[in-house]
Amino acid sequence: MGLPRVSILATTEEAAPAKRAEDKVSDTFLQKLKGFSSDDLFEFLATSIGSLVLVILIVTSVVLTRGSLAVFGKFGFGFLTGTDWNTSLGSESYGALPYILGTLVTAGIAISVGILISLGIAIFLSEMAPSFLRSPLSQVIELLAAVPSVIYGFWGLFVFRFWVRDYLETPLSTYLGWIPAFHGTATGYDILTAGLVLSIMIIPTVSSVSKETMMAVPSSQREAAYSIGATRWEVVKLGVLRYGRSGIFGAAILGLGRAVGETMAVTMVIGGTPGPYVLPTSLLKGGVTLSSLIATEFGDATGIHLSALFGLGIVLFLFALVINVFARLMVWRVFKVTGGIVE
Amino acid sequence: MTLGIQVDKELKAENTKPILISRPVEPLKIQTDKLNAWFGNNHVLRDVSLRIKENHVTAIIGPSGCGKSTLIRCMNRMHELVPQAKVSGAVLLDDANVYAKGVDPVSVRRKIGMVFQKPNPFPTMSVYDNVAAGLKLNGERDHARLDRAVKRSLDLAFLWEEVKHELDKSGSSLSGGQQQRLCIARALAVEPEVLLMDEPCSALDPIATAKIEELITNLKDQYTVVIVTHNMQQAARVSDYTAFLYLGQLIEYGDTTNLFENPKEELTERYLTGKFG
Numbered sequence: 045m046g047l048p049r050v051s052i053l054a055t056t057e058e059a060a061p062a063k064r065a066e067d068k069v070s071d072t073f074l075q076k077l078k079g080f081s082s083d084d085l086f087e088f089l090a091t092s093i094g095s096l097v098l099v100i101l102i103v104t105s106v107v108l109t110r111g112s113l114a115v116f117g118k119f120g121f122g123f124l125t126g127t128d129w130n131t132s133l134g135s136e137s138y139g140a141l142p143y144i145l146g147t148l149v150t151a152g153i154a155i156s157v158g159i160l161i162s163l164g165i166a167i168f169l170s171e172m173a174p175s176f177l178r179s180p181l182s183q184v185i186e187l188l189a190a191v192p193s194v195i196y197g198f199w200g201l202f203v204f205r206f207w208v209r210d211y212l213e214t215p216l217s218t219y220l221g222w223i224p225a226f227h228g229t230a231t232g233y234d235i236l237t238a239g240l241v242l243s244i245m246i247i248p249t250v251s252s253v254s255k256e257t258m259m260a261v262p263s264s265q266r267e268a269a270y271s272i273g274a275t276r277w278e279v280v281k282l283g284v285l286r287y288g289r290s291g292i293f294g295a296a297i298l299g300l301g302r303a304v305g306e307t308m309a310v311t312m313v314i315g316g317t318p319g320p321y322v323l324p325t326s327l328l329k330g331g332v333t334l335s336s337l338i339a340t341e342f343g344d345a346t347g348i349h350l351s352a353l354f355g356l357g358i359v360l361f362l363f364a365l366v367i368n369v370f371a372r373l374m375v376w377r378v379f380k381v382t383g384g385i386v387e
Numbered sequence: 388m389t390l391g392i393q394v395d396k397e398l399k400a401e402n403t404k405p406i407l408i409s410r411p412v413e414p415l416k417i418q419t420d421k422l423n424a425w426f427g428n429n430h431v432l433r434d435v436s437l438r439i440k441e442n443h444v445t446a447i448i449g450p451s452g453c454g455k456s457t458l459i460r461c462m463n464r465m466h467e468l469v470p471q472a473k474v475s476g477a478v479l480l481d482d483a484n485v486y487a488k489g490v491d492p493v494s495v496r497r498k499i500g501m502v503f504q505k506p507n508p509f510p511t512m513s514v515y516d517n518v519a520a521g522l523k524l525n526g527e528r529d530h531a532r533l534d535r536a537v538k539r540s541l542d543l544a545f546l547w548e549e550v551k552h553e554l555d556k557s558g559s560s561l562s563g564g565q566q567q568r569l570c571i572a573r574a575l576a577v578e579p580e581v582l583l584m585d586e587p588c589s590a591l592d593p594i595a596t597a598k599i600e601e602l603i604t605n606l607k608d609q610y611t612v613v614i615v616t617h618n619m620q621q622a623a624r625v626s627d628y629t630a631f632l633y634l635g636q637l638i639e640y641g642d643t644t645n646l647f648e649n650p651k652e653e654l655t656e657r658y659l660t661g662k663f664g
Contacts, residue, residue: 267507268507271496
């Protein structure tokens, strides 16, 4: 790519002064425009559209920072560690800790459950499924990504919640209730349900990216494993999962990103009200996440309350950035260790 | 290598039935009996009956697409891993048919190791783990035993001296020739009885090739080696017996020196003299 572009630039640079000397007087706008080749125009358009990404990122950070200045000015670092959420005028007090933790816990459940199911699907599709099944099944799974999140929320609220309550939470609280994480009454309207609904929502992303990674693993790796007497599962483990682990890790991070930011479905099933009580000490408790709190209170928030919501927004924004940067670093590190890939 | 004329006759290819030798000169390790193989409707091996002697190097030569690789991939049941691949006939390993009902292909592959055309070490594993991978599959966890097996295999693959200080380095950080020897060490670590090599030097430079040829010669004290090669000189240098395959059929098989100097079939002669191929 580099070489032809350089040569094009070189010729236009050489041609430009000559042209300018020729029609110094009639240097109209149109002629100036003619001096540009269509390549220059394309480069200008592509560059400006490309830099839009950066502009959007900067504008978002500026807006979020400006909006949250008031709340950070009043509560300082305490906004991140506080647990109160009092909106009544005069005695206002805002702390984001329960919602930060709520987000982390639900996303954590989502990714740990979701990655297992997704890997199972990806392994089946790339290693086991007969070719006539592979394509239609992949399509169906990718279709799941197109289901609006409010639909997942409805299903979670009216169907899935009761399954979780009856088959998972009731036994958990009955037999393992002495563990703080399972303390409480089984209602199905809590952090566990939200996490599990999220885990289903991230399956399309995680499984299809993992599947692509696995299918890109050269068959020579599978043969290597077969030739030393590996069983089918061992072939997947030695030849496929290890080789594709950076891609699979990337898929998991993509899923985590979605789980952290997902709003609607979580808001519908997580069932907590803001305040110190929703600190996620137990999975069987109602919770509130950063995004669900913003969504529920944004409509009628003013003043410092609005600023507090902006504060939650900036935390969420930073989460997303950190997750992505971390993912990149991990992927780079993996590549550095293996020193690239033999092909 | 001097063999009686009588043996030579016994090995003749037209005789497709398994031949009963009244006085076995040397024990047989692998025998294929009317082996046929297909990819979908493409019939790539036709009635190949070949008898491979223990502790010798047998080369399989022939032009591209003649079924050389398929033949050895049938021996350790790798052929059937390709979708739509079919096999009929028998492959006897020490008189036991590896295609018999109830035989686990995994156990066949542990006895018949394989090295491929392109070096394929596990790139995310260290040199040590690459070699130990097969043993770990077998459930070996004892560090001292693993260490011994890794050193022994790397020694046999003429790689130990070069990598003994960098066993922790990634398998893919080695040069191409070293990677291929690493793959040989990985195959030897599970202590197979037979080592199949599918054009192991075709991706390597002459120096790396010479090293591998040297180690192949060295291996036959302990292993039976079957090597597929499109390089006739290589077959002449490393093998004791040579089989010539053409369009999926076994044309001629015999003592390497005899076959190269005095081919009995016209096809063999024409191939060896470069008239086609």
